[in-house]
Amino acid sequence: METNHRKQWDDLIQPGMVHGSLYHDEMIFKEEVEKIWFRTWVYVGHESEVPNKNDFVTKSIGPMPVLMVRNRRGDIDLLLNRCPHRGNAVCVQEKGNRTSFTCPYHSWTFSNDGTLMNYAFPEGYNGADKSKLGLSKVPRVAIYRGFVFASMALDGPTLGEHLGGAVRTLDQACDNSPTGELNLSAGFLRHRTRANWKFILENECDGYHPAFVHSSIFSVSDSAIGSLYGADAVAVTRSFGNGHTEVDPRPEFRRRNEPMSWFGTTAEKLPDYVAQMNSTYGEQRARQIMIDGMPHVMIFPNLFIAEIQIFVIQPVSATESIQHVTAIQFKDSPEINRRLRQQTMGSVGPAGFLLADDTEMYERNQRGLEIRSPEYLYLKRGEHRERRDEDGLLVGHSTDDLPSREIWKHYRSLMEAH
Amino acid sequence: MNAKAEAAVQPDILKEWTGKGLAYAANPDHDLYRQVTQFLYREARFQDAHDYDEWEALWTDDGVYWVPANGTDTDPEQQMSLIYDNRSRIALRIRQLKTGRRHSQTPPSQLARIIGNVELLHSNGPDIGVACNSQIFETNLRGDTMWAARCVYQLRRVQDELKMAYKKVVLVNNNKPIYTISFLI
Ligand code: FES
Ligand SMILES: [Fe+2]
Numbered sequence: 013m014e015t016n017h018r019k020q021w022d023d024l025i026q027p028g029m030v031h032g033s034l035y036h037d038e039m040i041f042k043e044e045v046e047k048i049w050f051r052t053w054v055y056v057g058h059e060s061e062v063p064n065k066n067d068f069v070t071k072s073i074g075p076m077p078v079l080m081v082r083n084r085r086g087d088i089d090l091l092l093n094r095c096p097h098r099g100n101a102v103c104v105q106e107k108g109n110r111t112s113f114t115c116p117y118h119s120w121t122f123s124n125d126g127t128l129m130n131y132a133f134p135e136g137y138n139g140a141d142k143s144k145l146g147l148s149k150v151p152r153v154a155i156y157r158g159f160v161f162a163s164m165a166l167d168g169p170t171l172g173e174h175l176g177g178a179v180r181t182l183d184q185a186c187d188n189s190p191t192g193e194l195n196l197s198a199g200f201l202r203h204r205t206r207a208n209w210k211f212i213l214e215n216e217c218d219g220y221h222p223a224f225v226h227s228s229i230f231s232v233s234d235s236a237i238g239s240l241y242g243a244d245a246v247a248v249t250r251s252f253g254n255g256h257t258e259v260d261p262r263p264e265f266r267r268r269n270e271p272m273s274w275f276g277t278t279a280e281k282l283p284d285y286v287a288q289m290n291s292t293y294g295e296q297r298a299r300q301i302m303i304d305g306m307p308h309v310m311i312f313p314n315l316f317i318a319e320i321q322i323f324v325i326q327p328v329s330a331t332e333s334i335q336h337v338t339a340i341q342f343k344d345s346p347e348i349n350r351r352l353r354q355q356t357m358g359s360v361g362p363a364g365f366l367l368a369d370d371t372e373m374y375e376r377n378q379r380g381l382e383i384r385s386p387e388y389l390y391l392k393r394g395e396h397r398e399r400r401d402e403d404g405l406l407v408g409h410s411t412d413d414l415p416s417r418e419i420w421k422h423y424r425s426l427m428e429a430h
Numbered sequence: 431m432n433a434k435a436e437a438a439v440q441p442d443i444l445k446e447w448t449g450k451g452l453a454y455a456a457n458p459d460h461d462l463y464r465q466v467t468q469f470l471y472r473e474a475r476f477q478d479a480h481d482y483d484e485w486e487a488l489w490t491d492d493g494v495y496w497v498p499a500n501g502t503d504t505d506p507e508q509q510m511s512l513i514y515d516n517r518s519r520i521a522l523r524i525r526q527l528k529t530g531r532r533h534s535q536t537p538p539s540q541l542a543r544i545i546g547n548v549e550l551l552h553s554n555g556p557d558i559g560v561a562c563n564s565q566i567f568e569t570n571l572r573g574d575t576m577w578a579a580r581c582v583y584q585l586r587r588v589q590d591e592l593k594m595a596y597k598k599v600v601l602v603n604n605n606k607p608i609y610t611i612s613f614l615i
Contacts, residue, residue, distance in 0.1 A: 106605065199500045199510045204607035206572055228531035233522060334607040338510055353510070358522075363497065363513045365526055368612040372534040375572050 025424045028392035032381040035208040041330035049074025050164040053174040055315035058196040059158040069107040083125040090150035178256035181307035189342035190288035201361035203335040207374035209327035216310040217257045217415035229365040247410035255312030255422030257415035274305025284347040321356040449502030453552040469592045477614040478541040490595045497599045534612040539570040557584040
């Protein structure tokens with residue numbers, strides 16, 4: 013089956029056209045797990061979720077759970093929650109603080125860096141080498157400004173090479189915090205959807221849909237999002253390569269030239285935050301950061317920073333996915349943090365004014381693909397007006413399919429690899 | 431850390447998800463109990479039938495509608511909740527539903543809910559505390575979904591009518607990934 017697919021990738025993924033089976037074929041999904049989720053860098057969690065030594069929290073790499081642990085030395089480890097004896101879970105708590113994990117089945121006990129400390133009734137093992145019987149660890153972990161990424165591959169590109177130019181967006185996000193640090197510990201909403209993960213991935217920088225999918229909330233609230241995605245918007249879509257894409261609204265915000273306009277408010281309404289920003293960055297730089305605002309970026313394959321919240325996309329099967337979402341909090345800025353949380357809770361998650369309807373669209377797309385014809389999805393919007401920006405990156409209109417095309421280009425290169 | 435000290439930082443596994451427990455009224459007044467259950471059934475009917483204006487009219491001006499995530503006794507001022515609406519956001523939620531373009535409710539979910547295990551809570555102030563369970567069957571374009579929740583209300587008499595000042599809905603699976611829930615829970 014695999015060789016079969018390999019031959020077919022150029023048929024399944026053509027410029028601006030992708031085959032429907034890419035969203036529902038279980039064999040393709042299995043291959044994605046191996047070639048994408050267990051190979052490239054994926055986002056796992058944030059350091060602020062495990063602030064103290066011995067804290068742990070359950071995260072995931074693709075469909076697989078992992079324990080993100082701050083071990084007794086204070087380093088982040090990603091442990092696989094599978095007892096090396098017979099496979100039991102060594103931890104069934106979602107999160108907590110502990111120095112060791114004891115398997116309930118036969119009581120093997122592991123240190124929180126994965127080392128096997130003891131097995132019960134050791135005489136029976138005749139001195140078996142404990143150092144070979146520890147919990148498995150995710151081989152590569154790299155942290156950028158608190159964002160913990162991991163790769164299940166022993167070698168490959170570095171995180172820096174993987175992120176490439178998209179690292180600007182992580183810096184942009186952190187720079188909006190007066191301490192330069194984010195806090196992502198407000199807890200995640202977990203939104204299940206009966207749709208392929210790539211519908212979610214592609215929707216994140218799709219600026220074509222908001223005017224229609226979200227017209228219900230735009231029409232009854234004074235949301236400023238709508239103006240970014242009109243036919244005459246000056247916001248752009250951009251590709252960083254490696255499947256990373258963004259909607260960059262800065263041209264619009266720079267035109268407005270009003271600090272905090274990106275957040276639908278004014279500097280006067282957030283005096284503490286503005287004072288903190290000025291003292292950290294100096295008035296001129298702070299003003300520019302507060303005009304530009306937060307990024308809207310989809311870091312392939314699973315980290316979506318949507319201005320004030322982050323989503324982590326988790327694939328479950330070809331037709332089932334989970335969106336994990338939480339409010340971004342700026343470390344030590346309670347004044348703005350309350351608004352960031354309140355706005356996030358209104359917008360996202362299973363009951364959110366926005367995301368309930370996005371998710372409804374994913375599910376309808378998914379069911380649509382059970383209909384046999386046409387075989388391909390059409391992603392050519394804006395092909396004729398793609399251009400290069402001053403950094404040589406591809407940009408398009410905010411409502412163009414450029415992000416989807418660029419995601420599929422990268423996807424194909426990963427799936428064609430051996 | 432020895433075993434005893436480590437146990438101290440672990441949550442109480444038996445109570446972690448049900449929360450800290452409620453104070454139930456010792457001798458509930460039967461007439462009040464009847465009024466309260468009638469109120470809850472009426473609210474359930476408005477929700478099932480998508481009678482949005484009627485449902486909104488049940489709220490006091492300072493109403494709080496809270497659907498926590500990841501537990502029962504979380505702090506909604508610090509932790510993410512599925513819904514944490516003040517009165518103006520309740521109104522916004524209703525306005526959105528009434529546009530007819532709230533896609534996840536167009537067509538609307540068909541619902542039948544059962545309210546049960548109604549008990550009055552001990553109260554010191556003027557508000558009437560109520561605890562109950564609800565089970566909701568939902569069918570929509572995606573399919574059929576069962577929801578189960580433990581609810582707590584604070585009801586208040588306003589010009590001789592009962593109103594909701596507070597409604598907390600604890601989905602028993604609020605620590606798991608759940609499908610879209612855009613009807614009134
Ligand atoms: S399965 Fe874990 S100790 Fe036996
Ligand atoms: Fe959307």
